Structure formats: structure tokens, C-alpha cells
Amino acid sequence: MLVPLAVPGDGSADSGGSHGGLMSAVQGGIRWLYAFTDEEALARFAEARGDAGREWTYLAILGARLVDAVVPMADGPAGVAVNVADPDGSMFFPPVAGIVPDAYAVDAVDVA
Template identity: 80%
Template sequence: MELTEEIAAIREGSGDPARLVGEFRRAALLVPLTLPPHGSGESGGIAHGGLMSAVQGGIRWFYAFTDETALARFAQARGAAHQEWEYLAILGARLVDAVVPMVDGPAGVAVNVADEDGSMLFPPVKGIVPDAYAVDAGAGEVA
């Protein structure tokens, strides 16, 4: 099964969380790059500002999409469908194992956020991000 099918199964109540995380880690995701300031003459990209994200509830959420169509829906929802959107194709595993540890504070991944019935959050918890960066690391442990 691919990631979008696993998300649908979870949302319907019949999915397997471990299988969902496995598909997420194996999926090639499209992560939009931040845009340069208007009129700066710079092109958007990692060197300018990095991967597009937002902070909500004290967590930095990286936007990630399963395909260009889902990314286009996001651009349209932001009123920017007419703009060219540069993106990085990256495995979900690389996003959480290599990018999340570079963030100052907790970070997770928001997949297909413009799809009301097809979005999914992958929060910064054990089993998704490296344990050292999980907000629940140490939770329930007895010293």
C-alpha cells in the first residue's frame, strides 16, 4: 500500500499505525522550499531559508506532499497557485531522521495539509522521530 492509502485507512479507523509510519518513512515526499523576500533577486531554495514550515502549538511542522497535485492544492489554498513552487523530493525517513534533529525545538511533518480528508500529521514522538528529539522521550519511565 502507498502512503495515501495508509492515511485513508487510518482515517477510516481500519489502518495499522506501524504500517502507516513505515509507508511514511519509505515515501518520496515533496517539501516546498521557502520563497525569497519579494524583490530580493534571489531564487527560492535551501540556501535562502530552507524547507517551508509553520509553527503551531510550539511545534515546527514541515509541509510535505505525496505528489505535485497535492502540492498544487496547497499552493491554491494559499492563493499562490499562479507562482512557481520549488520543492525538494526527500524520503520521509530522511526528513525525520536528518532534518528534524537540525531544528531548534520539537518538529514534525504535516502531509497533504490542503486535503481535508487526506492529510496526516506525523508528530515529534518516539517511533516517528529519533528518540532524542521526541517530546515524549522519557515519558512514563521510572528512574
């Protein structure tokens, strides 16, 4: 996966970002980390944002590592939005059991 890094001041990540400075957005109380399957998908996202003219720095990371290691670092519930500029190819991995570690799933049931 290619995960773009947030540009300071562009509103794409919280200040103080416990999510490691990765580009994200918050919708419905969930932080969505942007991820792309290839540079072409990232370029379509940049174009859709009207930001294709700048250089995009990104982190290359395995999707499983993004979900298992990075999502738990976010402040609050977090999921992964893949190829969000592709109307027929977008995928969302919400913060639910079976997708993210159970300790970070919003639907996990505590059976103490």
C-alpha cells in the same frame, strides 16, 4: 515526499532557518515541515494559500530521511505535516517517540 522550499519574506520559515530553508509553520510550539505525496497535492496547497500563480520549488526526499535527518536539524520540536490541503488525506507525524528519533521526541523519557 515533495517538500517546498521557503520563499524569503513570505513568513513560511524562520529567518536563519536551521530547518534548511524548507517551508514550515509553527503551531503550539512545534515546527511543522510541509510535505506532499505528489505534485497534485502540492498544487492544492498552493491554491489553498492563494499562491497557485507562482512557481514552486521543492525538494524530493524520502519521508524517512525527512524524519530521521531533517527534523533533528530544526530549532526545537518538529514534525511533518503531509498533504495539509487535503481534508480527507492529511497526515501528521508529530515529534514523539516512535515517529522521530528519540533524542528529538517531546515525550521521550530520559532513563539515565
